[in-house]
Amino acid sequence: MNVTAAVGEQDDALRPWTEAEETYLANAAGILSPENLGRALGRTEASVEEAAGRLGLDVRCDGSSFVWCDHCATWRTRLNSRTGWCRICTMREQLRGRERACAEALAAMAPSERAVYEKTEAERQSKRLPPHPVKRLVSATPDGKPRIEEARYLAEVEEWEYRVLKLRYDAAKTRLRRMREKTGANPRKAGRRNG
Numbered sequence: 324m325n326v327t328a329a330v331g332e333q334d335d336a337l338r339p340w341t342e343a344e345e346t347y348l349a350n351a352a353g354i355l356s357p358e359n360l361g362r363a364l365g366r367t368e369a370s371v372e373e374a375a376g377r378l379g380l381d382v383r384c385d386g387s388s389f390v391w392c393d394h395c396a397t398w399r400t401r402l403n404s405r406t407g408w409c410r411i412c413t414m415r416e417q418l419r420g421r422e423r424a425c426a427e428a429l430a431a432m433a434p435s436e437r438a439v440y441e442k443t444e445a446e447r448q449s450k451r452l453p454p455h456p457v458k459r460l461v462s463a464t465p466d467g468k469p470r471i472e473e474a475r476y477l478a479e480v481e482e483w484e485y486r487v488l489k490l491r492y493d494a495a496k497t498r499l500r501r502m503r504e505k506t507g508a509n510p511r512k513a514g515r516r517n518g
């Protein structure tokens with residue numbers, strides 16, 4: 324590739340593009356919207372479009388644009404408009420809360436009860452995790468296929484992460500219910516009984 328560091332007239336940052344930035348742009352073009360590309364590179368949308376034009380890159384997204392989640396520093400398919408978090412971060416937080424409640428319920432158990440519970444629980448943990456998505460190898464063609472594959476993979480990894488967290492969340496929920504049944508603590512009643 325004939326890459327020159329010439330500063331385009333439209334480059335309002337007046338900063339030449341580094342090779343690393345151009346490589347990033349070439350890989351992410353078509354996956355991230357021009358706005359998000361600019362955000363990722365710390366450049367304006369106009370600067371991104373100018374560089375893309377110069378490098379012959381297509382920055383149009385095929386309906387699969389991603390948004391940046393500040394909380395997990397990852398590109399995601401969407402964010403919650405109220406919290407600004409992606410669904411992975413939201414689920415992770417819910418899981419943390421559930422696991423905290425489990426730890427509390429476990430601590431509230433009598434030692435003998437806890438021993439029996441931990442033994443049966445270890446036997447129960449056989450739930451299979453969904454298979455991790457596989458990135459398909461696509462030969463580099465100018466029709467944008469590798470980028471579409473990249474976007475598909477990103478979205479699939481997000482879905483996989485969500486499903487794994489959801490499994491753990493559901494498992495924690497079930498654990499909590501079983502422990503509460505054992506200790507006789509009823510979460511619907513205001514006070515918690517400690518035996």
Ligand SMILES: [Zn+2]
Pocket residue numbers: 392393394395396397399408409410411412
């Ligand atoms: Zn996130």
